[in-house]
Amino acid sequence: MFNTIKMAALSALVGLGTLAALPAHADSIYLGFGNNQDPRVGVYTGDDDGNYREHRRHGNWRRSCSPERALDKAERMGLHRIRIIDINRRTVKVAGRQYGDRVVIVFANDRGCPVLYR
Incomplete structure (x- = not known):
């Protein structure tokens, strides 16, 4: 035991x-x-x-903000009918509708697509 x-x-x-x-x-x-x-x-x-x-x-990993990433981020922010209106080497501008109003968001062409102007 x-x-x-x-x-x-x-x-x-x-x-x-x-x-x-x-x-x-x-x-x-x-x-x-x-x-x-x-x-x-x-x-x-x-x-x-x-x-x-x-x-x-x-994968398709880039250090800058691609137009597709900017569109995805704008959609996650609540914009509808989004489209790209301007791309240059520093910014990506996206326009869309939110609550019936036209909204333009400017993303920096940098990693993570930071918002510069809304």
């Missing part, structure tokens, strides 16, 4: 020691129960940022 309790206690200490050392080795621990696209269930360790970096490096 004493041997069984001793082995259970030793196993518990080894298990807790492994779990305590795991976050020092991995960036993150994820407990996944699956979703509609991924039915897998389990514990995942590590950082999944490598796929994002790989996608960003090989």
Whole structure:
């Protein structure tokens, strides 16, 4: 009986020691129960940022504000019937309708499409 309790206690200490050392080795621990696209269930360790970096490096990633990005950002800001009215090396001008009024937004031709004028 004493041997069984001793082995259970030793196993518990080894298990807790492994779990305590795991976050020092991995960036993150994820407990996944699956979703509609991924039915897998389990514990995942590590950082999944490598796929994002790989996608960003090989995808159509630019450091400037493309016209498509400016249109997407204007649409997220609530404009309807949006169109580009002017593009130069420093700005991208987008016009559209919001609450029935005509709105012109000027984006800087820089990373993230910052708004210069609205």
